[in-house]
Amino acid sequence: MTVTRTDFHKILKVLVEEQVEFIVVGGVCAVLHGAPVTTFDLGLVHARDPENIQRLIKALQRLDARCRATGHRVLRPQTDRLKTGGHQLLLTAAGPLDLLGEIGAGRGFVELLDHAEKCRLGPDLTIRLLKLEMLIRSKEEAAREKDHAVLAILRRTLAEKRKQD
Amino acid sequence: MRASPEEQRDPASPDLPAEQPDFSPEGVDLTLIRWMLSLTPAQRLEVLQSAIASLQRMKHDRHPD
Numbered sequence: 082m083t084v085t086r087t088d089f090h091k092i093l094k095v096l097v098e099e100q101v102e103f104i105v106v107g108g109v110c111a112v113l114h115g116a117p118v119t120t121f122d123l124g125l126v127h128a129r130d131p132e133n134i135q136r137l138i139k140a141l142q143r144l145d146a147r148c149r150a151t152g153h154r155v156l157r158p159q160t161d162r163l164k165t166g167g168h169q170l171l172l173t174a175a176g177p178l179d180l181l182g183e184i185g186a187g188r189g190f191v192e193l194l195d196h197a198e199k200c201r202l203g204p205d206l207t208i209r210l211l212k213l214e215m216l217i218r219s220k221e222e223a224a225r226e227k228d229h230a231v232l233a234i235l236r237r238t239l240a241e242k243r244k245q246d
Numbered sequence: 247m248r249a250s251p252e253e254q255r256d257p258a259s260p261d262l263p264a265e266q267p268d269f270s271p272e273g274v275d276l277t278l279i280r281w282m283l284s285l286t287p288a289q290r291l292e293v294l295q296s297a298i299a300s301l302q303r304m305k306h307d308r309h310p311d
Contacts, residue, residue, distance in 0.1 A: 087298045089291060112294045113287045117278035119297055176298075202288045210287075237274040241283060 087176030089123045092144060093208055095175075099140035102128035104197045104209045106184055106216065111231065113200055114213045116238040118231055122170075122177035126211075127163070128190040129182060134163050137180075144173035185219030213239050 089109055096103060105113065108120025127137055141158050148156040149170045158169050158180070166183035183189045196215035201207045211219075217235050220228040268277050282290055 086302075087295060089295060109291070109294065112282075112290050115279060115283040115285070115290060117275065117282050119294065119301075121298060200287050202291060233270070233272045234274050234279070237270050237276060238279050238283070241276065241279045245283060 091175040095143050096140050099136045101136045102133045106211045110211050116234050122179050124179040126181050126190050146171045146173045185222035
């Protein structure tokens with residue numbers, strides 16, 4: 082299997098350059114809020130209107146994205162699946178990328194927009210980040226075994242953040 | 247980038263009472279959280295990517311048993 086050097090910054094930059102509407106969620110979102118967790122993939126909730134899907138497909142082509150877990154077959158991301166609330170787990174030239182139609186209790190881009198904040202990662206890179214409170218809530222709603230340990234860290238990060246504010 | 251929690255601890259004065267606990271009751275390392283919060287979001291992303299790169303390097307370099 083090919084090992085690609087993970088570069089989340091590069092993935093985000095290509096998406097922003099292609100004017101894709103998205104919100105960063107998951108482990109990278111937790112890290113950007115200051116939570117000391119490790120993750121190997123970048124999770125995004127994308128807007129599912131046809132125009133945004135087209136921009137997303139263009140960005141994914143630039144990133145040479147293909148579906149993970151398809152063995153040696155190269156399967157490209159499918160427009161129809163990107164329109165649904167389901168998840169597309171991809172591998173790009175800059176590392177793993179998870180495109181999530183919805184998270185938690187069925188929340189998509191539109192529902193999450195009011196729970197997102199701007200985050201500047203450089204002079205030419207500003208992204209939308211899910212607020213820590215909503216990240217915690219969505220993980221509580223998902224109630225997966227793997228989220229339990231992370232939830233404790235996220236709740237403590239929120240508490241420490243509030244102390245500093 | 248600021249020093250990590252381990253580097254910030256003063257080994258010469260281990261008996262000094264800590265102003266804040268190092269761990270939460272459920273075992274979360276609060277020193278790591280405070281360190282991460284002292285960084286900018288861009289630096290936090292850099293920390294994560296360095297950790298991944300380091301793990302990938304170790305996995306790649308590991309000798310077979």
